[in-house]
Amino acid sequence: SQTIHQWPATLVQPVGSPLSLECTVEGTSNPNLYWYRQAAGRGLQLLFYSVGIGQISSEVPQNLSASRPQDRQFILSSKKLLLSDSGFYLCAWSVGGVVLTFGAGSRLTVL
Amino acid sequence: AQSVTQLDSQVPVFEEAPVELRCNYSSSVSVYLFWYVQYPNQGLQLLLKYLSGSTLVKGINGFEAEFNKSQTSFHLRKPSVHISDTAEYFCAVKGDDKIIFGKGTRLHILP
Numbered sequence: 222s223q224t225i226h227q228w229p230a231t232l233v234q235p236v237g238s239p240l241s242l243e244c245t246v247e248g249t250s251n252p253n254l255y256w257y258r259q260a261a262g263r264g265l266q267l268l269f270y271s272v273g274i275g276q277i278s279s280e281v282p283q284n285l286s287a288s289r290p291q292d293r294q295f296i297l298s299s300k301k302l303l304l305s306d307s308g309f310y311l312c313a314w315s316v317g318g319v320v321l322t323f324g325a326g327s328r329l330t331v332l
Numbered sequence: 333a334q335s336v337t338q339l340d341s342q343v344p345v346f347e348e349a350p351v352e353l354r355c356n357y358s359s360s361v362s363v364y365l366f367w368y369v370q371y372p373n374q375g376l377q378l379l380l381k382y383l384s385g386s387t388l389v390k391g392i393n394g395f396e397a398e399f400n401k402s403q404t405s406f407h408l409r410k411p412s413v414h415i416s417d418t419a420e421y422f423c424a425v426k427g428d429d430k431i432i433f434g435k436g437t438r439l440h441i442l443p
Contacts, residue, residue: 253429262341264435265376265422272429280430311375319364319383321431323376323426 223248227312227324234331240285240299242327244312247293251313255296255321256287259309271295292306308332334359334427338434345413346442353408353437355423365406366424367397368433376422382406393417415441 224247234240236274238302246252267280269287277287284303288296295312309328339354357363367379380391387399397408406423418441423434 255431257433262435264338265424265433267430267432270430278429315431319426320366320378320381321368321376325375 223314224321224323225312225314225324227327229327230325231328232330234302234329236304236331237301240297240302240306240329242297242310242312242329243289244295244324245293246314249293249314249316251292252316254289255313255315256295256297257311257313258324259311260307265311269297271291302329302331333407333423334361334363334430335434336423336425336434338389338423338437340437341435342438344440344442347415351409351413351417351439352395353421353423353439355406355408355434357404357406357423357425357427359404359425359427361427364426365397365399366426367391367395367406367408368422368424369418369419370422370436371419379408379421408426413439413441415443 227244253272255270257265259265271277271289286298307330309326311326312324315321335358337356345351365382368376370376370395380389382389382399390396395410399406420436420438422436
């Protein structure tokens with residue numbers, strides 16, 4: 222069966238520090254991978270999606286970046302966090318690009 | 333490009349009463365439509381989906397939704413809500429590789 226792992230679950234970081242959130246999928250190959258951010262009152266905002274290794278599409282210009290070094294690995298990064306980067310980050314995958322399966326999420330607090 | 337509008341940020345409803353959560357979308361291409369649910373302190377899970385065929389789709393927990401192409405709507409309904417339906421509900425649309433979510437509707441069940 223397919224599973225998705227996302228870590229860390231919670232993270233408290235000072236402004237200006239770097240960020241790395243990791244997501245891996247098991248039990249499937251060549252999934253579409255997505256990073257969303259959930260902020261209060263703003264719903265789910267699509268940040269990045271990837272249809273294959275090294276293929277990243279950015280939806281929101283900001284100080285975040287994403288990489289897909291392996292087929293089932295998706296990493297969200299920042300060189301310098303801002304206060305506005307606080308939120309709940311969700312990784313998701315789909316095969317065939319239809320139904321999404323979400324990870325448990327990573328809650329980031331920037332102080 | 334596609335977009336999703338959930339017209340109500342919060343919907344209060346008495347237990348055992350019917351409920352409708354509204355969703356409108358826009359897209360320049362044919363779409364797939366989804367409703368996801370997020371229970372308190374949990375991740376998102378698929379409630380139901382419309383891919384093709386019958387415009388009335390049934391999901392888990394007694395929910396159903398109707399795809400109306402002329403009105404570009406995909407409203408979610410349940411004839412009788414229960415306290416366990418307290419959650420945030422997200423409408424989503426897929427037109428190309430991206431899956432875009434609305435801002436969510438919080439369903440409050442009143443005793």
